[in-house]
Amino acid sequence: MTFSDDTLQVIMSRLQLPAAFAQMLAPDQIEPPRFSHNTLFDTHGNYLGMALAIHFHRWRLESITLGLSYNQNTKVTTALLLENSKDPTHESFIHYILLQSTYLTHPLFLPLILAELMLDTHRTQLDRTTSRLRSLESAIGIHDHDYNSASSPSYRTPDKSPLPDFPFISRSLNGESTRLALYEVKVRSNIHLLQTILRGPYFTTLLPMNRRMIWTEQANIALREKCEFLLGWNVELSSRVTGQRRIVKIQIGSVQNLLMQRESKITTSVMEARKGDANAIKTIAFLLMAFLPGAYIAVLFSGSMFDWQAERVGGVLSEWFWLYWAITGPLTAGVLGTWIWWCKPWM
Known part of the structure; x- marks a missing residue:
């Protein structure tokens, strides 16, 4: 309270x-x-x-x-x-x-203050990166909600939203990955600095007795605790950076999977369109194969199959018109059968 x-x-x-x-x-x-x-x-x-x-x-x-x-x-x-x-x-x-004015003249007070400020800066930067990664996760559509379970308290039908802006998301993830790598280097450098300070003579027995003063004993104890405290926070921050880098890798893999799915859908739609075009071409070829033999025969025998001297009220077909069907029918069937045997459309 x-x-x-x-x-x-x-x-x-x-x-x-x-x-x-x-x-x-x-x-x-x-x-x-x-x-x-x-x-x-x-x-x-x-x-x-x-x-x-x-x-x-x-x-x-x-x-x-x-x-x-x-x-x-x-x-x-x-x-x-x-x-x-x-x-x-x-x-x-x-x-x-x-x-903490008692420690102002201690040689290691200023380095520890700077290490503390760097730690807070790195924590703030990592928090901002985490927030941006959550926004990107929402934009990508990565979540842990179970939409298939009606018993779930958060059950709802997902909205049919347009595809995310993959170029922007890819650039953002690459930028966050670069920043996290830089944070990791900075945090490890801070850890190395604090470990070096802890191994220094002021926090060990390496400092000669003639250089020790009574007022520094309390300062050494206090600053050593502070250094260990900061070292622990930096180790925790390093673990957080490592975890966020793993999350970025997962998100990059998810974006790649989504891109592959989108390309697969585009390829499928193109193949379906090509299949429709191929069916149309086959239909045209079938009609041509069925029509051209008869048309060719009609051109060759059109003169003898029609009675051009017939009276106006009489028929114009010659008695030899049956020859048209006798030649056209078997020829069309033979061409169509040859095409079916060659193409094997049922395979």
Whole structure:
């Protein structure tokens, strides 16, 4: 639920949480990254535990913040959930830097701050890529809804929408694949940087005793925890990048399958049109084969088969007209039979 600052202070005192935990959860003091981490010490400078705050965006005007505090002495973890916390601002980031003024002169403080900012930038870029991939997935038509099951709560008949813009989708998927490859290189570089920092002399026993100072002991503990914390987030981000690259490959394969299906439909329609043309040509050829022999015979014997001297009321066909049918019939049947034997249309 949502708390005011006064109520939050009462809760913190009742739960006996450290002041750093309250500062992290205050709405106007959350650092720009969506998470914040503090190492806790008691009044004598002894290591006490750690505090963690994670900022989740749920809606455009609503968000939640989860705070966790671990006490190493009591082995107790306390969690507190706040709703409707404000978005971080540049002033909150400056305030966050000032809260850690003890570590400002530490040689590794600036590299860790830069690694933290790079991590948040990469997370934002990956979130945008994920959103664009979901839009492309919707445009392609890849989904996990079961349209065939009437018992499904989301059952509906899919709309007959036009074919997607495959050239645009292909260019977009290729661009996202390139960006994900670049993100993977950046995240791995950040992981390598943090691993190198952890192996450095300030976080190991390699630093000579004469170069150690009492004030740096607490800073080394706090910054080492922060470095391990950032390393874990980068490993998680690297896994997300790998997963998104697999999704892009699946979508590219789906687009290729859709293109093959569309080309198959086009080829089928062309073949059907060609089959219709072939049938028309066969019909014309059949009619010509049946008509031309008789027409040829008629031309040869037209003079003798008609009685041109007949009277006006009499018949004009000669008595030899039966010869036309005697020659035309067998000749047409022979030509047609030869064509059927040669072409074998039933095969």
